[in-house]
Amino acid sequence: MYNLFNNILLVNVIAKNFYSFLVKYPTPMNINLLYNFGLLSGFFLGVQILSGFFLTMFYTPHIDYAFDSVQHIMRDVNYGWFLRYMHANGASFFFFSCVCTYVTWFILWFLSTS
Numbered sequence: 001m002y003n004l005f006n007n008i009l010l011v012n013v014i015a016k017n018f019y020s021f022l023v024k025y026p027t028p029m030n031i032n033l034l035y036n037f038g039l040l041s042g043f044f045l046g047v048q049i050l051s052g053f054f055l056t057m058f059y060t061p062h063i064d065y066a067f068d069s070v071q072h073i074m075r076d077v078n079y080g081w082f083l084r085y086m087h088a089n090g091a092s093f094f095f096f097s098c099v100c101t102y103v104t105w106f107i108l109w110f111l112s113t114s
Contacts, residue, residue, distance in 0.1 A: 034104050037097050037100045037101040037104065038101060040093070040097040041094060041097040041098050041101055044090050044093045044094035044097060045094060047086065047087075047090040047094075048087065048090045048091060048094055051083050051086050051087040051090060052087060054083055055073065055083055055084065055087055058072060058073045058077055058080065059073065070084075
């Protein structure tokens with residue numbers, strides 16, 4: 001009866017998928033800390049896309065109203081200051097993680113060709 005109840009609620013299926021995809025995932029033996037730069041690049045790209053999408057809802061791209069729209073985002077929009085700073089810092093982190101990825105790639109390429 002207990003197994004039938006778990007299968008009906010899909011608890012057992014979700015737990016099995018979680019274990020097989022996140023815990024028992026096959027990875028190479030030579031994986032190291034440098035693999036995280038690709039994950040960070042993807043994460044910060046997602047942050048940039050989402051925060052940029054929400055910021056464009058309030059920004060006015062006109063020469064007379066652009067500064068006022070930024071001030072409106074910072075002062076009047078709920079958590080607008082957080083979105084703007086998250087977008088600015090996300091750009092810096094994305095640039096840093098991409099540079100680290102490409103530098104690591106270049107070092108590995110250089111070492112493998114020489």
